[in-house]
Amino acid sequence: MNDLLTRRQLVTGMGIVGLGLLAGCDGSTTALNFKYGKDLSNKIMGRTFKLTDTQGEVKTLSSYRGLMPMVFFGFTQCPSVCPTALARAAQIKKIMGEDGKTLQVIFITVDPERDTPQILDAYVKQFDPSFVALRGTLEQTQHVAKEFGVFYEKEPIGDTYTLSHTATSFVFDSRGNLRLGLSPSLSAKQCAQDLLTVMEVC
C-alpha cells in the first residue's frame, strides 16, 4: 500500500512538473520570475512583424524559431543608448558561453530613411557577426513599434534630426513567446541571468 501511494504521488508529481514545462512552452502565459528584468509573459506583443533584413530577405518572428530572439529598437546615428545596448548584448553572449549561441540579437531601425541596409549591416556586425538588423518602410516601422509598445519620435535639430525612443530589449523564448523586457540600466551580467531563466522554460 505504502509503496503504491508513494509511486502514485511520484507519478502525480511528475505530471505536475510536465504540465509546468508544457505550460511554459505551448504559448500559454505562465508568469516567470525574473531577478532583474520585467516579465512580459502576459503581453501579446511583437508577433506579427514582417520586416526586411540587410540581405533583402523578408523576416518574421518565426524566422527565428528555435533561437532566443532579443529585439532592440534604435538607429545607427544614435550616440549613446544604441551602441551601449548592442555592446552589452555582445557581452551577454560572451558571458552565456555555449548558451549564448541561441541568443539572436535583432536590431530594428526606427530611422529607415537614413539607415540603409549597407550601413545597418556594417553597424550591427561590428558588435558581433551574428547580430542582424531589420528595416521596414515608414509604415511598417510605425506598425512594428506600435506592436511592441515602443515609442519613437524625431527631434529636429537645425536642418536635421535625432530620435528619442524606447530603449528596452525584448526577449522571446525559442517558441516565439515574448518573455522578458530588459532595461538599458541593467548590466550584461544581470541580463544574462534572466536570459538563463528564459532558457530554462523553453
Place this chain on the structure above:
Amino acid sequence: MNTLFSAAVPRFALRRVLTAALLASISLSAMAQTKVENAWVRTTVPGQPSSGAFMRITADVDSKLLSVASPVAKDVQVHEMSMNNDVMRMGRVDSVPLPGGKAVSLDPDGYHVMLMGLVGQIKEGDQVPLTLTIENDQGVRETVQVSAPARSMTDSMDMSHDHGDSH
C-alpha cells in the same frame, strides 16, 4: 569696470589688465584653466553620417561649455540624453554647466558632443581635433584644443566602465 580696478590692490588690477590684453589677443591657450581628459570619439562604419565625442571636463571656476567645433564634421552640437521609464530622450542643449573644480563627464549616459555631417569615415586610431569654447562666470571665454582618439564600439563600452567617475 575701471571703478572696480581703482579699488585698493594695484597688483590685482594689473593682472586684470593683463588678462584683458590676453583676451584681446588670439592666444588664449596660454591661460587655459580648463582641463579636458579621456577624450575619445566613436568610430563609424562607411556611410554613417554622424558620431559622438566624449570626454571629462574640469573647469577651475564655475564655467560653461558653449560650443565645440571640429574639422571632421559640418555641424557639431552638444546634446543631452536622458532616460525616463526606459525611453531615451535626446535633445540639443545651449551649454553645459561646468561647476568649478568638479569633473563633468560627457559620456554616452548624459551630455555628449554630436559630430554631424561627417566629412569621412572615422576609423580606429584616428585623432579627431576638437575645439571647445568655454566661458567662465566672469564672461571670459577660452578655447581648448583637444585631440581625441577614435575608438571602436566595443572598446568604448569598456572605456565607459573604466573611468569610475560620476554617473
